[in-house]
Amino acid sequence: MKTKTRPYDAAEYLASEEEMAAYLEAALEEGDLSLVVQALGTIAKARGMSQIARETGLGRESLYKALSPEGNPEFATVLKVVKALGMQLHAESIHAPI
Numbered sequence: 001m002k003t004k005t006r007p008y009d010a011a012e013y014l015a016s017e018e019e020m021a022a023y024l025e026a027a028l029e030e031g032d033l034s035l036v037v038q039a040l041g042t043i044a045k046a047r048g049m050s051q052i053a054r055e056t057g058l059g060r061e062s063l064y065k066a067l068s069p070e071g072n073p074e075f076a077t078v079l080k081v082v083k084a085l086g087m088q089l090h091a092e093s094i095h096a097p098i
Contacts (some may be wrong), residue, residue: 009045010042011042012041013048014043017086020043020046021087023043024039024040024043027039035094036078037069037071037073038069040067040078040081040085041064041067043085044063044067044081044084044085047085050063052081052084056080056081056083075082082097
């Protein structure tokens with residue numbers, strides 16, 4: 001008997017605001033732009049890409065493309081998506097105080 005599988009979709013496992021924020025935070029900590037963009041796309045998919053598109057004023061298809069692993073969104077797009085997701089980016093020093 002063959003085992004049937006389906007592609008893994010992280011969006012199916014992001015059920016709460018806290019999980020979504022932790023997912024984005026982990027991607028930001030890696031410091032890899034493509035990983036951050038992919039995480040935003042996954043979170044937007046979990047929330048509903050059509051809703052995020054309406055809130056950002058961007059087309060749904062454009063968002064899918066921009067937030068795909070091959071996407072290269074403008075920073076303004078990233079900020080709009082983060083705001084529509086009800087999140088915020090933050091910065092902190094990685095160096096210990098002197």
